[in-house]
Amino acid sequence: MDIFIGAFRDGLTMLVSGATDVWSIVLVSIQVSGVAVLLALVLGIPIGFALGTKRFVGRRMMLIIANTGMGLPPVVVGLVVAMLLSRRGPFGKLELLYSQPAMVFAQLIIALPVVAAVSAAAVSAVPRELRLQARSLGASRLQEALMTLKEARMGLLAAVAAGFGSIISEVGAVTMVGGNLAGKTRVMTTAIVQYTRMGDYGPALALASLLMGMVLVVNILLTQVQQSAERYEK
Amino acid sequence: MRDRSVRPAAWRLAATALAIVLAFSLIGCAKAAEEPKAPEPVAVEKTKVVLASTTSTQDSGLFDVLIPAFEKANPEYTVEVIAVGSGEALKMGENKDADVLLVHSPAAEKTFMEAGFGIERRDVMYNDYVLVGPAADPAGVKAAKDLKGVMKALSGGKAPFMTRDDKSGTHSKELKLWKDASISPTGTANAKDWYLATGQGMGETLKIANEKQGYTISDRATFLTSKGALDLVILREGDKGLLNQYGVITVKDAARPEGAAAFMEWITSAEGQKVVGEYGVEKFGQALFTPNAK
Amino acid sequence: MKPASIAIQGIRKSFRGKRVVDVDRLEIRPGRTMALLGPSGSGKSTLLSIVGLLEKPDVGQVLLDGVAVTPHDIEARMSMAAAFQRPYLFKGTVSDNVAYGLRLRRVPSGRVAVLVSEGLERVGLPGWETRSALTLSGGEAQRVALARAMVLEPRVLLLDEPLASLDPLMKWRLARDFASIFRESPITIFYVTHDQDEALTVADDVAVMRDGSIVAQGCADDIFGLPADDWTAEFLGMEPPLQGIVRETEGGVAAIDCGGVTVYAVSRAQQGTEVLVGVRPEDVTIYAGTQELPPSSARNRLAGTVAEIEHAGSTFRVTLAAGTLRIAARVSRASVAELALVPGVAVTAAFKATAVRVRAIETGDTPGEYTCMSAPGTDITPPVDLQG
Numbered sequence: 001m002d003i004f005i006g007a008f009r010d011g012l013t014m015l016v017s018g019a020t021d022v023w024s025i026v027l028v029s030i031q032v033s034g035v036a037v038l039l040a041l042v043l044g045i046p047i048g049f050a051l052g053t054k055r056f057v058g059r060r061m062m063l064i065i066a067n068t069g070m071g072l073p074p075v076v077v078g079l080v081v082a083m084l085l086s087r088r089g090p091f092g093k094l095e096l097l098y099s100q101p102a103m104v105f106a107q108l109i110i111a112l113p114v115v116a117a118v119s120a121a122a123v124s125a126v127p128r129e130l131r132l133q134a135r136s137l138g139a140s141r142l143q144e145a146l147m148t149l150k151e152a153r154m155g156l157l158a159a160v161a162a163g164f165g166s167i168i169s170e171v172g173a174v175t176m177v178g179g180n181l182a183g184k185t186r187v188m189t190t191a192i193v194q195y196t197r198m199g200d201y202g203p204a205l206a207l208a209s210l211l212m213g214m215v216l217v218v219n220i221l222l223t224q225v226q227q228s229a230e231r232y233e234k
Numbered sequence: 235m236r237d238r239s240v241r242p243a244a245w246r247l248a249a250t251a252l253a254i255v256l257a258f259s260l261i262g263c264a265k266a267a268e269e270p271k272a273p274e275p276v277a278v279e280k281t282k283v284v285l286a287s288t289t290s291t292q293d294s295g296l297f298d299v300l301i302p303a304f305e306k307a308n309p310e311y312t313v314e315v316i317a318v319g320s321g322e323a324l325k326m327g328e329n330k331d332a333d334v335l336l337v338h339s340p341a342a343e344k345t346f347m348e349a350g351f352g353i354e355r356r357d358v359m360y361n362d363y364v365l366v367g368p369a370a371d372p373a374g375v376k377a378a379k380d381l382k383g384v385m386k387a388l389s390g391g392k393a394p395f396m397t398r399d400d401k402s403g404t405h406s407k408e409l410k411l412w413k414d415a416s417i418s419p420t421g422t423a424n425a426k427d428w429y430l431a432t433g434q435g436m437g438e439t440l441k442i443a444n445e446k447q448g449y450t451i452s453d454r455a456t457f458l459t460s461k462g463a464l465d466l467v468i469l470r471e472g473d474k475g476l477l478n479q480y481g482v483i484t485v486k487d488a489a490r491p492e493g494a495a496a497f498m499e500w501i502t503s504a505e506g507q508k509v510v511g512e513y514g515v516e517k518f519g520q521a522l523f524t525p526n527a528k
Numbered sequence: 529m530k531p532a533s534i535a536i537q538g539i540r541k542s543f544r545g546k547r548v549v550d551v552d553r554l555e556i557r558p559g560r561t562m563a564l565l566g567p568s569g570s571g572k573s574t575l576l577s578i579v580g581l582l583e584k585p586d587v588g589q590v591l592l593d594g595v596a597v598t599p600h601d602i603e604a605r606m607s608m609a610a611a612f613q614r615p616y617l618f619k620g621t622v623s624d625n626v627a628y629g630l631r632l633r634r635v636p637s638g639r640v641a642v643l644v645s646e647g648l649e650r651v652g653l654p655g656w657e658t659r660s661a662l663t664l665s666g667g668e669a670q671r672v673a674l675a676r677a678m679v680l681e682p683r684v685l686l687l688d689e690p691l692a693s694l695d696p697l698m699k700w701r702l703a704r705d706f707a708s709i710f711r712e713s714p715i716t717i718f719y720v721t722h723d724q725d726e727a728l729t730v731a732d733d734v735a736v737m738r739d740g741s742i743v744a745q746g747c748a749d750d751i752f753g754l755p756a757d758d759w760t761a762e763f764l765g766m767e768p769p770l771q772g773i774v775r776e777t778e779g780g781v782a783a784i785d786c787g788g789v790t791v792y793a794v795s796r797a798q799q800g801t802e803v804l805v806g807v808r809p810e811d812v813t814i815y816a817g818t819q820e821l822p823p824s825s826a827r828n829r830l831a832g833t834v835a836e837i838e839h840a841g842s843t844f845r846v847t848l849a850a851g852t853l854r855i856a857a858r859v860s861r862a863s864v865a866e867l868a869l870v871p872g873v874a875v876t877a878a879f880k881a882t883a884v885r886v887r888a889i890e891t892g893d894t895p896g897e898y899t900c901m902s903a904p905g906t907d908i909t910p911p912v913d914l915q916g
Contacts (some may be wrong), residue, residue, distance in 0.1 A: 003329065087445050087465065097445045127614050136610030136686065137629035137676065151619055164907050175434070179442045182399060182431035194433035197318050198401040199325025214542065 003201065009200025011209065021183065022206055026124040029187040029211075032100055032178075033168045035087065040115045040163050043108075045156065049145060050117030052152075053078055053131065063068075069113020074106075078173030085177065098179035103187070106173040111163040118162050122155020123148055161222040169215060175231035264517055270426045283493035285315050286332035288403055289435035290301055291480075294455030294522055296513050303509045311493045319435075321401025327485045334494035335483040336501075338403035338453075341410070343481050353484040353491070356502050359510045359523040360479045363407055364457055365470035366440070367393065367449035375449070381475045385415035391428035394448030395419070396398035396439050399431035401484050403478065411475060440464060455514070455522040480523070502527035531559040531716045532593050532607065532683035539578055539588030543570075549574050549585070550740045556684075556733065561710050561717040563727035563748070566737030567763065572720045573688050575737065579718055580686040581605050592684070598880045606633060609677035613689035615669035622648070622664070623657035630682045647679035648672075649707065665772040666696035674706075678713070688720045699908050724764055728752065736760050753885030754806030761806075765840060767847065767856045771889075781827070781881055792827045793884035802889045811883035812857035814846055816867045817874030826878035830855065832872045837864065844869075847878045847889040 014022055047059035050056070051063055083089050085097040085105075096102045126148050134147045149156060178185035180194060188211045195204035258395065292315065301313045316323075316332065320339040326332040328351050336358065337343060347355050364385065365375060372393045375508070379385040388395050398405045412419055430446065432439045436456040444464045445452040447528045457468070470476070482501055484494040500506045507525035514522035535555035541548055548571045556562040566572050576584040579590060581599045589596045597604035609629060617625050626644045631797060635643070648656050651671035664672060676686055690700045690706070707730045710717055721727050727734055728748055735745035736756070744756035755761035758768040772786035774797045782795045784805055797803055815821055823827060832850030839845075846859045846869055855877055859869065869875070 052529070086441075087447075087461075095445070098442050127616060129612055129614065130618070132582055133610070133612060133616045133673075134628070135605075135619075136580055136608070136612075138602070138606045138609070144630060147618065175438075179438065179445075180433045181442070183426065184430070186431075186433065190433070194400060197322045198485060199319075199322040199328075200401075209670045220874065 004205075007205045011204075011206030012023035014203055015206050015210075022203055022210075024183060025186050025188055025191045025207065026210055028100075028183075028185070029168065029189075032103045032174075032185075032187060033107060033164060035117075036104045036111055036167055037160060037164045039108050040111035041103070041160060044112050044115030044159070044163070045119050045149065047112075048121075048159070049149065051116065051120035052123030052126075053128075053148065055147075063117075063120065066113045066117040070117050072110060072113060073172075074110050074170045075172035076175070077106050077109050078176030081109065081173070082176045097177060098181060098185060100178070100185055103174050103178040103185055106177045107167040107170070110170060110173060111167050114166045115159045118159035119152070119156055119216040122152040122159060125155060125158040126151045126187050157225055158222060161218050164218060165215060169211065236524045249295055251343055270349065273282065279308060279310070280312050281490055282495050283311050283313050283319055283334065283451075283490055283497055284332045285313050285334050285336060285497065286323040286326040287315060287317055287336040288320050288338065289317045289437070290402070290404060290453045290456050291336060291338075293435065293437050293459060294453070294514075295459060296455070296510070296523065299513050300501070300506075300509055302516060304497060304506070307369075307500055308496050311496060313497065319398075319400045319402040324430060327483065330485060330488055333485055333488040333490045334497050335485065337483070338480045339477050340479050340481065341406060342401075342403075343483060346483065351486055353486050353494075355481050355483045356498060356527060358480045358482050359507075359525045360477055360525055361454050361523045362471065363404065363451050363476040363478050364454050364468045365449060365476070366443070366457055366464075366466045367453055367469050368447045368465070369467045373449065375469050381411055381470075381473050382415040384470055384473075385411055388449060389417050389419055391422060391424050394428050394430050394443075394446045396443040396446070396448055396450040397429060397431050398436070398439050398450075400435075401434050402436075404453060406452060407476075407478065411451070414475065415452075423468055432520060438508070440466065451476075457522075458514070458518045460524065479526075529715045530683070531715075533552055533558045533591075533719070534579060534716060535591040535594075536575075536579060536685050537589045537591065539575070539585045539590075541574055541578060541583070541893060543574075543584045548740050549578065551575065551588075551742050554579075554735055554742055554745060556716055556718055558716055559714050560732045560736060561719055562733040562745075563719045563721055563731035564735050564737055565721060565724055565727050565763075568722060570737045571740040572722075572737055576610075576686055576718060576720050580608055580610050582610070586674075606680075607683040608686060609680045610686035610688065611670070611673040611677045611690050612687075613692050615666070615673035615690075615693075617661040617664070617669055617672060620661055622653070622659045622661055623662050625672055626657075626676045626679055633680070637776060643679045644675075644906050647675040650678065652676045652705065656672065667694050667702065670702065670740035671696060673683075674709075678709070678715075681715075681853060683716060685715045686720075687717065687718045689722070690719075691726060692721070692723070699726075700729075706730050720892050724752065736763065738763075750885060753805060753808055753883075754887055765845065765856075766806065767854045769806045770853060770855075772805050774799050774801045774803060776781055782886065784886070788831060789850050789853045789885060791830075791853075792881040793886045794881045795884075795886040797886055797888055804887045804889060806885045807855060807879050807883055809845060809856040809858040812848075812855060812877050812879045813868070814848065814857045814863070814867065815878065816878045821876065821878065824878065825880055827881040828879045828884070830877045832875065832877065833867055834871050834875055836871060837869060846875075848875060850877070 051059060051066065067187060081102065082097060084091050085102050086092055129143055130151060131148055134144045139147060171193055174187055175190050178190065180186050180190040188207045192204050192207050297315050301315065305312060320337045322343060323335050323337050324342055324346050327335050327346065343355060346352055373387045373390060375384045375387050378387050397408060419425060425500050432442050436452055437460050439450055440452055440457065440460055444466050484498050488494055507527055510523050510525040511521055514520060533556065536551060537553055539551045564572050578585050581590060581597060582605060584599055592604050618628060623644050626647050627640045632638045641732060644657060648654055651674050653668065653671055691702055694702065695800055703726055710730060715798065719730055731748050733746065734748045734751040735742050736751065738759060744760055752764060754769055755764055755766055761768045770786045772784040772791065774782045774783045776783050778798055780794055782793050782797050784791045784793060784803060786805060791805055793805065813826065813857065826834055830850045832848045834846060835846055835849040835854060836847040844859045844861065844864050846857045848855050848857065857877055
């Protein structure tokens with residue numbers, strides 16, 4: 001157990017003193033995953049809305065894709081994005097590989113199907129009759145959609161949390177397309193891997209605690225919100 | 235509704251499959267019990283030996299040849315290679331998570347031995363480091379007259395330089411080169427723009443250097459293995475300061491000291507040294523390592 | 529605001545290749561309440577969605593005040609409002625719900641508050657604004673849903689089985705409330721229900737739907753008094769209409785020969801006219817066969833035997849056979865016991881001449897269609913009260 005106690009002491013010291021760039025790593029993590037989730041919401045909620053409310057040709061196929069996407073191995077995403085963006089790849093001219101935009105792009109691909117599938121489920125839980133009701137009171141298509149999203153807000157919150165959770169803890173893809181460059185593309189997960197490789201358990205453990213704390217907080221918030229919603233609905 | 239009707243069917247299928255598997259395995263058991271016992275083969279209880287080494291050694295492909303040869307010569311052992319950075323490899327030794335180490339970080343190895351974590355250290359082989367970068371050589375390292383000049387040229391920040399920054403052997407070597415040149419790369423004015431820490435293995439770092447069209451220091455083996463995918467060339471090689479000495483260390487109080495000792499003996503023996511010396515000739519047209527065990 | 533007339537023409541709608549609505553013509557005149565009756569699955573709700581511009585028909589037109597409109601005509605849609613079987617309320621307060629349509633219409637918030645408060649008062653929930661919509665009982669929620677539609681002062685109000693999910697007590701209380709609210713409001717109302725008692729309570733006019741088509745439409749009294757055909761009669765809990773011929777007329781009363789039995793009806797039908805004749809079961813009184821009939825205004829007294837006794841909710845439906853004629857009566861439990869009614873017992877059925885609905889067979893009208901000119905009960909049967 002000495003190994004843990006020692007590492008924990010080291011990590012705590014670093015966090016408190018701010019001596020290492022642990023905090024800047026956390027910041028990069030939040031920044032990259034935050035932007036990715038935001039984009040995933042902007043694209044994923046309309047897709048989820050269409051999947052959850054409309055009947056159209058190819059809907060089944062898209063649902064299957066979205067649900068498969070939820071199990072999309074991040075390393076596969078990393079591989080494909082790395083190949084696309086690499087200097088010899090089709091988008092090599094952009095010189096984007098090993099940069100934050102590349103990470104955002106990869107995380108967006110990972111989070112998008114999650115957000116789309118979860119929000120599709122949330123939206124389809126809103127009764128069709130409620131939408132009909134809104135329409136019957138004079139709602140336009142847009143107003144009807146806004147009402148539906150408002151009704152499904154708990155589920156959409158779950159989509160946010162699921163999307164964020166799917167990428168903040170992810171290490172494969174961000175390593176492959178981010179490159180773990182210090183102060184630039186180094187995020188919590190890649191830093192933990194690196195510190196562990198180097199035998200620096202202190203900062204690794206410090207970051208691991210922060211990461212776990214972050215995931216925990218997101219899930220506690222979510223559970224809290226959902227429970228209060230359940231109470232409300234009864 | 236469709237899901238609900240499908241699910242029971244799926245469960246039934248799964249249950250049936252499980253039942254069939256169970257039935258067959260029972261039959262199999264019964265059969266096995268009936269059959270007369272075959273004469274037991276001469277039991278060779280294989281002992282696992284944990285070898286901690288570096289990713290660069292792993293990436294060079296040496297172990298794919300070396301380990302089978304060792305296991306053939308010593309059938310009582312199987313080797314499990316854990317490839318990490320030199321720093322973690324030594325840490326694994328310190329924590330007794332490995333029985334034997336094959337690393338290339340002479341200074342750190344010295345500290346390790348002095349701290350009493352190892353039983354014995356022997357030289358095994360060396361290869362050399364190369365300085366690679368874009369063919370255009372924007373920093374002008376080719377023209378430098380010695381390594382000090384090279385490092386000075388790099389610190390000008392004309393092009394990015396990738397440091398592995400992972401306490402690996404290669405990283406130690408790079409730090410030593412800066413130190414010998416009396417330059418602190420992180421202390422330069424625009425370090426943030428040109429001195430990029432990857433924190434990753436050699437292969438990844440080479441790829442990043444390639445994408446950024448920057449410089450890095452690599453062991454020759456890894457560079458030769460991955461150069462097909464890279465638009466980088468060797469800009470400096472053969473300088474004395476670029477030599478890379480590998481050492482084998484048996485870990486004190488390890489779980490399997492005999493296996494560790496056997497590995498050390500074999501790799502420093504004429505037989506082991508021959509395998510090391512021949513590796514790479516066939517594949518790359520040149521040997522990647524020069525055996526130098528005493 | 530002036531109530532609107534709404535009509536549909538040549539509406540067809542199919543789902544997955546199955547024709548669910550096929551209506552040539554249906555009209556609701558301004559300010560009247562039309563109940564659309566029909567068994568489950570007859571296409572009522574789909575028709576309501578089409579009339580309410582919530583769904584597009586495959587072919588056909590919806591006419592609002594004679595002008596063709598579509599779901600894209602936001603102005604037309606804004607002049608309508610609907611409430612459905614289950615009171616689907618939005619998450620939020622009662623006030624949020626009632627205000628929803630008003631906000632869509634960009635009514636100033638001060639005015640919204642006033643209208644919401646008035647609307648809640650109207651449905652008997654004064655001061656309920658701040659309650660959570662999701663804590664309401666079914667009846668309360670349905671009132672909120674109704675208020676939500678009514679505050680918009682729509683020219684057309686669409687109600688799809690608004691009482692079907694309520695318990696009987698609440699149902700009848702609300703049905704009565706609805707009836708008085710509807711009568712006070714100058715709103716054209718399309719009211720879908722499968723319950724004829726409910727339809728009778730709230731509606732001026734009735735349309736009957738079967739397998740996607742309208743089989744009868746007209747004022748409530750006529751539809752219920754004289755079903756258009758055997759199926760409608762059965763659906764409405766009546767015997768098939770009787771067929772007869774007017775033998776003589778005297779003082780507005782026609783004596784109609786129905787297979788040898790004479791039925792007297794207040795009707796302008798001419799002598800020799802072939803007619804259909806119907807009587808509502810609740811208008812028929814049954815007496816034990818041997819009993820001396822008390823003096824009453826019931827001109828028709830038919831002697832026969834009990835052919836059938838069936839439960840019909842809280843009452844019994846007793847079918848009397850007199851010759852080839854069959855006529856149903858609604859009889860209370862107490863009466864069935866008192867009169868010892870069992871099949872085969874001799875009884876007398878009595879009903880007023882004013883209770884008999886008569887329609888000429890060869891009028892040339894589309895079968896099953898009636899025209900109510902104004903208030904209920906002013907059809908072929910004139911509003912003359914002839915004693916006996």
